[in-house]
Amino acid sequence: MSLLSLPWLGLRPVATSPWLLLLLVVGSWLLARILAWTYAFYNNCRRLQCFPQPPKRNWFWGHLGLDKWQHLASEGSSRLDMFEHISLMTLDSLQKCIFSFDSHCQERPSEYIATILELSALVEKRSQHILQHMDFLYYLSHDGRRFHRACRLVHDFTDAVIRERRRTLPTQGIDDFFKDKAKSKTLDFIDVLLLSKDEDGKALSDEDIRAEADTFMFGGHDTTASGLSWVLYNLARHPEYQERCRQEVQELLKDRDPKEIEWDDLAQLPFLTMCVKESLRLHPPAPFISRCCTQDIVLPDGRVIPKGITCLIDIIGVHHNPTVWPDPEVYDPFRFDPENSKGRSPLAFIPFSAGPRNCIGQAFAMAEMKVVLALMLLHFRFLPDHTEPRRKLELIMRAEGGLWLRVEPLNVSLQ
Numbered sequence: 001m002s003l004l005s006l007p008w009l010g011l012r013p014v015a016t017s018p019w020l021l022l023l024l025v026v027g028s029w030l031l032a033r034i035l036a037w038t039y040a041f042y043n044n045c046r047r048l049q050c051f052p053q054p055p056k057r058n059w060f061w062g063h064l065g066l067d068k069w070q071h072l073a074s075e076g077s078s079r080l081d082m083f084e085h086i087s088l089m090t091l092d093s094l095q096k097c098i099f100s101f102d103s104h105c106q107e108r109p110s111e112y113i114a115t116i117l118e119l120s121a122l123v124e125k126r127s128q129h130i131l132q133h134m135d136f137l138y139y140l141s142h143d144g145r146r147f148h149r150a151c152r153l154v155h156d157f158t159d160a161v162i163r164e165r166r167r168t169l170p171t172q173g174i175d176d177f178f179k180d181k182a183k184s185k186t187l188d189f190i191d192v193l194l195l196s197k198d199e200d201g202k203a204l205s206d207e208d209i210r211a212e213a214d215t216f217m218f219g220g221h222d223t224t225a226s227g228l229s230w231v232l233y234n235l236a237r238h239p240e241y242q243e244r245c246r247q248e249v250q251e252l253l254k255d256r257d258p259k260e261i262e263w264d265d266l267a268q269l270p271f272l273t274m275c276v277k278e279s280l281r282l283h284p285p286a287p288f289i290s291r292c293c294t295q296d297i298v299l300p301d302g303r304v305i306p307k308g309i310t311c312l313i314d315i316i317g318v319h320h321n322p323t324v325w326p327d328p329e330v331y332d333p334f335r336f337d338p339e340n341s342k343g344r345s346p347l348a349f350i351p352f353s354a355g356p357r358n359c360i361g362q363a364f365a366m367a368e369m370k371v372v373l374a375l376m377l378l379h380f381r382f383l384p385d386h387t388e389p390r391r392k393l394e395l396i397m398r399a400e401g402g403l404w405l406r407v408e409p410l411n412v413s414l415q
């Protein structure tokens, strides 16, 4: 055993061996990595905080399209397909959040938005036609060629935004540049991605940024539109809950301009939040997901799902398990009263999936749904249509022939 002096580490001379020295080197390397990861994680979190924080008089107001709704419902009670109108609203607000782009798609046609809708329809169709599953056959077909063209258009839009943003970036002092930008406006998702670095301190490539932005654009619109449409349906079926939500919002925003709804307000809407959660239980926007088993799974009855098998996870089935949710078809927001939720497994309610690949946009989605509902309920009353909608279980939970409700304007000025 040799005697080593390590004064440069502040250590007294110690009796050590090459093994101890190796341990010290590996330990120091690991510590350095952990510190670097922690810093990168902290840094990303700090930057992401500025992404969803709405400014005080928030721009989201303009992307709700309330004026359009008021106009549509101006002749008393109007029959509207919630999916059609709310999908445009969620696309409009996402394009603003991700690219700072005003699509105005709720008032006039937008080629980009029409293409995202076309892509969603093509993906849905492909998932249901086994012959379209093989890339080789798909890209030879008419739908495959449409899909290819639509991807090109969406990619070109994102590329152009990234190119333009890079062009205006200073070569030095990027952090200060973004700090100044954040003072005058909310950073958008492209800004956040431009600022992000991986654990080695390497920035994302343009291709990485495009992939992230397009994934959020694609994954965030239909799901949230479905969530919102079904909450409005459930509140239309239960006017007593709808009225209680409206009163909660009115109480919260009394003496204030509704346009000034703030981030912290969203935590002050407990009943409305319970109504949203109960709707996500009864009508989960993503009814199924799939997972590939990375190890053998032993079921309670002893049968084994072997490693490598892809399993379909039936979220709608989990949410209708009568042993956890008595009378599962009944819409009852009080199931999510904190008192009644005690002791319930967190895996009994999984609208955003669970585990490491759960929905990365869930906080954003919950915030968006609460803002939209709060402002909608202040201005409109929602009533059931004469035809009862039938659930249509596709990649997204839709309704056969659309989800029609009657909408009546309340006597509140939109100015």
Ligand code: HEM
Binding pocket: 215, 216, 217, 219, 220, 221, 223, 224, 227, 284, 285, 286, 289, 290, 351, 352, 353, 356, 357, 358, 359, 360, 361, 362, 364, 365
């Ligand atoms: C009510 C609204 C939403 C619901 C119910 C929902 C649900 C889900 C579910 C169930 C998954 C897991 C999919 C799977 O495992 O196959 C998922 C993933 C994802 N969601 Fe959402 N989502 C919503 C809104 C959003 C929004 C607004 C965004 C972005 C702005 C978003 C972005 C994503 C992304 C990027 C993933 C993939 C995450 C990964 O694979 O690591 N989602 N979502």
